[in-house]
Amino acid sequence: MEFICKKCGLIHRLGETKIKKNYLSNGGYHEKAYCENCGTFLKNLPHAKPAKLYFGKYKGGFINVIAKKDSSYLQWLIKQEIKISLKNSIIEALEALGHDKESDLFSRN
Ligand SMILES: [Zn+2]
Numbered sequence: 114m115e116f117i118c119k120k121c122g123l124i125h126r127l128g129e130t131k132i133k134k135n136y137l138s139n140g141g142y143h144e145k146a147y148c149e150n151c152g153t154f155l156k157n158l159p160h161a162k163p164a165k166l167y168f169g170k171y172k173g174g175f176i177n178v179i180a181k182k183d184s185s186y187l188q189w190l191i192k193q194e195i196k197i198s199l200k201n202s203i204i205e206a207l208e209a210l211g212h213d214k215e216s217d218l219f220s221r222n
Contacts, residue, residue: 116155118148125149132158136177136209164202180206188212 114127130146144158163175171179
């Protein structure tokens, strides 16, 4: 899939664009792609399914919903032996809520 910026003409491939996520109250989110060069809005991306936890006390829950309810649980969880893709989803969800990577996620015990 390719997007051409209407403003500056730069051609982007999917994965090379700036993506912003708008989180929805039902736990899902919309993704919007922006031009890497000039920042112009390019395209709404196909609806992404939110990541879920598949174990533990919030099994079946959406990560971004849990992040609002119990962010300390997720901060604990990313220090455990979990899949890297899950860890990245959790970090994204925490960052979307304004948690600072340096002070919150990695240096606190
Ligand atoms: Zn552009």
